[in-house]
Amino acid sequence: MPKIKKLLVANRGEISLRIMRTAREMGIQTVAVYSEADRLSPHVIFADEAVCLGPPPSAQSYLLGDKIIAACRELGVDAIHPGYGFLSENAAFARQVMDAGLIFVGPSASSIEVMGSKLAAKQAVAKYKIPLVPGTEEAITDIAEAKARASEIGYPILIKASAGGGGKGMRIVEDESEFEDQMQRAVSEAQSSFGDSAVFIEKYITSPRHIEIQILGDQHGKVVYLFERECSIQRRHQKVIEEAPSAVVSPEMRRAMGEAAVGVARACDYYGAGTVEFIVDENLDFYFLEMNTRLQVEHPVTEMITGKDLVREQILIAEGESLSFTQDELYINGHALEVRVYAEDPANNFLPDIGKLTTYKRPQGPGVRVDDGFEEGMDIPIYYDPMIAKLVTYGSDRAAAIQRMVGAIEEYKITGIQTTLGFCKFAIQHEAFVSGQFDTKFVDEYFDPKVLSQDFTELEEEILAALAVEFIAKEKKGSAKPSGRIKDSESAWRNRLK
Numbered sequence: 365m366p367k368i369k370k371l372l373v374a375n376r377g378e379i380s381l382r383i384m385r386t387a388r389e390m391g392i393q394t395v396a397v398y399s400e401a402d403r404l405s406p407h408v409i410f411a412d413e414a415v416c417l418g419p420p421p422s423a424q425s426y427l428l429g430d431k432i433i434a435a436c437r438e439l440g441v442d443a444i445h446p447g448y449g450f451l452s453e454n455a456a457f458a459r460q461v462m463d464a465g466l467i468f469v470g471p472s473a474s475s476i477e478v479m480g481s482k483l484a485a486k487q488a489v490a491k492y493k494i495p496l497v498p499g500t501e502e503a504i505t506d507i508a509e510a511k512a513r514a515s516e517i518g519y520p521i522l523i524k525a526s527a528g529g530g531g532k533g534m535r536i537v538e539d540e541s542e543f544e545d546q547m548q549r550a551v552s553e554a555q556s557s558f559g560d561s562a563v564f565i566e567k568y569i570t571s572p573r574h575i576e577i578q579i580l581g582d583q584h585g586k587v588v589y590l591f592e593r594e595c596s597i598q599r600r601h602q603k604v605i606e607e608a609p610s611a612v613v614s615p616e617m618r619r620a621m622g623e624a625a626v627g628v629a630r631a632c633d634y635y636g637a638g639t640v641e642f643i644v645d646e647n648l649d650f651y652f653l654e655m656n657t658r659l660q661v662e663h664p665v666t667e668m669i670t671g672k673d674l675v676r677e678q679i680l681i682a683e684g685e686s687l688s689f690t691q692d693e694l695y696i697n698g699h700a701l702e703v704r705v706y707a708e709d710p711a712n713n714f715l716p717d718i719g720k721l722t723t724y725k726r727p728q729g730p731g732v733r734v735d736d737g738f739e740e741g742m743d744i745p746i747y748y749d750p751m752i753a754k755l756v757t758y759g760s761d762r763a764a765a766i767q768r769m770v771g772a773i774e775e776y777k778i779t780g781i782q783t784t785l786g787f788c789k790f791a792i793q794h795e796a797f798v799s800g801q802f803d804t805k806f807v808d809e810y811f812d813p814k815v816l817s818q819d820f821t822e823l824e825e826e827i828l829a830a831l832a833v834e835f836i837a838k839e840k841k842g843s844a845k846p847s848g849r850i851k852d853s854e855s856a857w858r859n860r861l862k
């Protein structure tokens with residue numbers, strides 16, 4: 365296979381920039397695409413050439429596969445990297461790219477197809493003895509039958525859209541009385557959101573952790589795993605904080621999960637970079653959830669602990685190179701943490717908070733990596749995912765990575781919009797996180813937005829003022845006992861800040 369000379373990145377923002385940086389390092393020319401909303405974005409400015417695809421909505425720009433392929437022909441591009449989101453898991457697009465004689469930096473269209481359907485994926489891996497969450501192996505067609513199966517599995521259960529993604533298309537059913545109603549909603553939602561009404565049932569794991577394995581496979585049948593990423597801190601079934609390695613995975617468990625992930629990859633003749641997601645229950649038993657056939661948002665934490673540039677590996681694999689290392693040559697060095705900086709208001713149920721980055725000052729220093737695609741003064745467009753940046757810290761161990769992250773978050777100055785930074789600082793310092801004993805319900809269990817509503821000194825002043833009022837009132841009645849009261853209140857507000 366020929367070397368890639370010119371690569372078009374069919375994406376935007378931080379991931380487009382991140383991919384182009386590696387391409388440039390490898391001596392490859394870069395082409396960016398953009399919508400009218402992203403005309404002045406850093407990814408456009410960075411690229412050697414850039415092509416405007418159309419108006420801001422994705423359907424009129426970043427999702428226009430034909431237009432992207434036509435641009436490749438015009439500019440003499442020989443390969444397309446799809447990033448994540450957008451066209452990255454669109455099998456028809458991957459096929460079109462190959463048919464146009466271009467290299468798709470990703471897996472084959474057939475691997476994408478199999479793994480794009482959660483049901484087809486489960487069927488494919490069943491032969492490889494991969495543990496699956498108890499549930500139905502086929503799409504539900506008969507409600508009575510499905511209900512009987514649900515009782516067998518035991519409530520609560522989860523109804524999932526086979527074509528779902530991005531944390532959408534899932535419904536929890538607490539008991540049998542809600543079953544039919546929820547099933548009908550799930551089917552119509554699956555049809556309207558994903559164009560595929562197929563749904564299935566899974567046992568709802570009540571104290572789950574989300575732990576995934578990064579894999580790399582070449583086109584000559586060699587597959588390796590690059591260990592795990594812990595992604596249990598989520599809101600709306602979507603990740604906000606990730607780390608590698610996980611605080612609860614032992615070397616034996618790591619090997620078992622890694623080998624299972626390699627089995628999943630083999631089940632669909634996978635090549636390229638991919639992620640096999642598992643759900644882990646309170647006994648640390650793990651079950652296959654799904655495979656993401658693309659570069660993952662949180663891939664930097666794996667890069668930090670393995671020293672491998674995953675985009676570089678993707679490009680080499682796409683060029684037909686053999687992997688240059690074996691499983692035995694891979695090892696974990698240190699610990700990495702990533703927090704996703706979203707333009708969202710944690711105090712308002714993490715709803716998007718779009719606007720202008722009035723102040724935008726990144727943290728720096730040893731062991732600090734910021735992957736972003738914005739500059740101060742820019743607007744966060746309403747049309748796309750509201751992620752501003754990924755802040756990654758590296759340390760010799762978990763405690764060092766956490767400590768560095770606290771400092772980096774404090775140094776990160778963003779005004780003009782609300783972000784998830786304050787929430788992330790709260791979360792990584794929380795006892796549950798520090799001890800490693802947490803699951804995907806962390807936000808529901810421990811996060812009270814009040815902890816972010818005021819800063820420490822403001823809260824202190826407010827409480828002291830309230831105490832003063834109370835004290836004066838009591839003094840008038842002759843019953844003031846200030847010292848004890850202040851102590852109680854002090855511990856009360858310290859608790860609020862924990």
Ligand code: ADP
Pocket residue numbers: 448449450527528529530531602603656659660661662749
């Ligand atoms: P991760 O890479 O960790 O799985 P996300 O689950 O947040 O990250 O998804 C990565 C990107 O892909 C996000 O921009 C998300 O919105 C998008 N995405 C994933 N699946 C779908 C889907 N089925 N439809 C639309 N967007 C999706």
Ligand code: ADP
Pocket residue numbers: 497522528529530531532566567568569570572574598601602641643653654804
């Ligand atoms: P998506 O394609 O949207 O990423 P996933 O199947 O990967 O869908 O699930 C996303 C998240 O939903 C998981 O990380 C986990 O938090 C939760 N989840 C999925 N399946 C289950 C389950 N069976 N029990 C409990 N939680 C689940």
Ligand code: MG
Pocket residue numbers: 530641654
């Ligand atoms: Mg997933």
